[in-house]
Amino acid sequence: MVVKIIKTNKNNKNDHPVTKKDLIEVLDIKFTEYDKKMDIKFDQKFTEYDKKMDIKFDQKFTEYDKKMDTRFTEYDKKMDIKLGNFADDILLPAIDDIIDQKLDDKLDKFRVNERDYLNKQLFKLEGNLRSEIQEQRKTEHKFIKKFVKAAKNTSCFRQKDIIDLSSFANNLNIQKYAVKT
Amino acid sequence: MQLKPNKSIEKMTWREKDRAWKTLLINIIEKYKIFKSKDIKELRDLI
Numbered sequence: 001m002v003v004k005i006i007k008t009n010k011n012n013k014n015d016h017p018v019t020k021k022d023l024i025e026v027l028d029i030k031f032t033e034y035d036k037k038m039d040i041k042f043d044q045k046f047t048e049y050d051k052k053m054d055i056k057f058d059q060k061f062t063e064y065d066k067k068m069d070t071r072f073t074e075y076d077k078k079m080d081i082k083l084g085n086f087a088d089d090i091l092l093p094a095i096d097d098i099i100d101q102k103l104d105d106k107l108d109k110f111r112v113n114e115r116d117y118l119n120k121q122l123f124k125l126e127g128n129l130r131s132e133i134q135e136q137r138k139t140e141h142k143f144i145k146k147f148v149k150a151a152k153n154t155s156c157f158r159q160k161d162i163i164d165l166s167s168f169a170n171n172l173n174i175q176k177y178a179v180k181t
Numbered sequence: 182m183q184l185k186p187n188k189s190i191e192k193m194t195w196r197e198k199d200r201a202w203k204t205l206l207i208n209i210i211e212k213y214k215i216f217k218s219k220d221i222k223e224l225r226d227l228i
Contacts, residue, residue, distance in 0.1 A: 136199075142227050143224065143227045146223055146224055146227055147224060149220075150223075151216075153217065153220070156215050
């Protein structure tokens with residue numbers, strides 16, 4: 001090929017001898033062509049290689065994704081079971097204990113307050129009842145005393161009946177129902 | 182004190198019943214003039 005080009009150049013340039021310059025020019029041309037071809041080939045190769053690598057990477061990534069999905073699913077299941085066990089064994093009993101404790105505290109306070117309130121109310125009611133009964137007994141006592149006094153001035157009653165009435169008035173136990181302080 | 186004419190004994194409170202029998206007693210005593218009128222008046226005041 002080189003010889004052919006040199007010959008062609010030789011014929012075209014009126015039979016002057018082939019110089020080093022001619023050779024370099026020819027070689028430059030050839031190398032340039034070669035470079036272009038190689039560039040095109042490399043481009044094609046690299047494009048093919050890129051495509052292949054893309055496909056391979058896609059496949060690999062797909063497989064990897066699938067594997068990771070499977071693993072994460074298993075991991076999720078395990079974690080669900082572990083969390084479920086943790087909730088059943090530790091968390092819920094602990095919450096129950098806390099709620100029970102708080103409820104007990106609240107109920108204790110409520111019971112104490114309720115007992116105090118009821119005691120106060122009962123004491124108040126008892127005082128009112130005692131006062132009421134004592135007042136009634138006093139009135140009763142006065143009435144019977146007056147009745148006995150009036151009966152003594154007449155001859156209609158037997159002496160025994162008057163004594164009985166009098167002792168009845170004296171046994172009304174007024175002080176028994178005195179209001180406590 | 183006069184008895185309430187339209188109220189039955191079952192519907193009375195214990196205080197009303199107490200006043201009622203005392204009033205009846207004094208009415209009887211007054212009718213048969215067993216006590217002096219001054220004593221009867223004092224007894225009525227104590228009911």
